[in-house]
Amino acid sequence: MAEEVKLLKTWSSPFASRVVWALKLKGVQFDPIEEDLSNKSPLLLKYNPVHKKIPVLVHNGKPISESLVILEYVDETWKQYPLLPEDPYERARARFWAKFGDDKVSPSLWSFIIKEGKEQEEAFAQALENLKILEEELKGNKFFGGERIGLADLALGWLAERGCVVEEVVGVKIVEKEKFPLLSAWMKAFLEVPIIKESLPPHEKLVTRIRDIREKFLAAAQPK
Incomplete structure (x- = not known):
């Protein structure tokens, strides 16, 4: 079968x-x-x-x-191309950073997208703090998984995939190369992996979708 x-x-x-x-x-x-x-x-x-x-x-x-x-x-x-390291401590760390991306990084950036004014400024400040933590974790490594993509990289891959999309929609540079050299290099390296590159959603289509979502949230937040 x-x-x-x-x-x-x-x-x-x-x-x-x-x-x-x-x-x-x-x-x-x-x-x-x-x-x-x-x-x-x-x-x-x-x-x-x-x-x-x-x-x-x-x-x-x-x-x-x-x-x-x-x-x-x-x-x-499927054992080929392991996503998690063999060492229990390193496996735990990979799980931690995957969870950190979902629990901290993603919500702060999402709030930045759908908010305006003071609330957006606060969300942006929080997002930058979270990105600083990721920058620190990348010291000495090409990927969060070391020298090749691992589970944490896949979990955080959305940041590389749509970071520029968010910047285009909101009109603010988020991952500046001067402030986040390691994170910028990681994003570039991640997107250059052929399997990742060929599986990205259409850029313009994604920009349109995120922009539409942002406009709906902002419209709903307006006083009636």
Whole structure:
């Protein structure tokens, strides 16, 4: 019986992108299934009845949800190109930085995108503090995983993938090379990896999507 791997995703989801990258780095063949989250398919509701969100990896009929959980499952199932180091301490650190990206970096940048005035300034200040922490962690390394891409890099890959998109939409430079030389070099190196480069969402399409989302949030925040 042939192995069956499906990935329920959307083209613009950074959480889905990290799973796509992991599967491709490992050379795993999979069937990408594009979901419309405004009209969720019976398949998505069947395989992720709890959160009803993407991504969902379906391996031989068994669904796995939540992108960081999926990354670990992928790493444990397909041993080629390990995403996590063998050393337990280093594995824990990789998990920590992946979580830091989701819990701290992403929310602060998202607030920066959808806020205005003082709230936006505060979000930007917090985002810069979080980026400084990432800059410090990269000292002596090309990637967060060392000399090649690992789990933490995939988890933080959205920053490289759409950092310039956010800058274009908001009109403010976020990752300045002078302030964040290591982070800037990491973003460049990450995006130059062929498997990553070929799997990026269309730039202009993503700019339009993020801009539309920003405008909707700002319009909703206006006094009635």
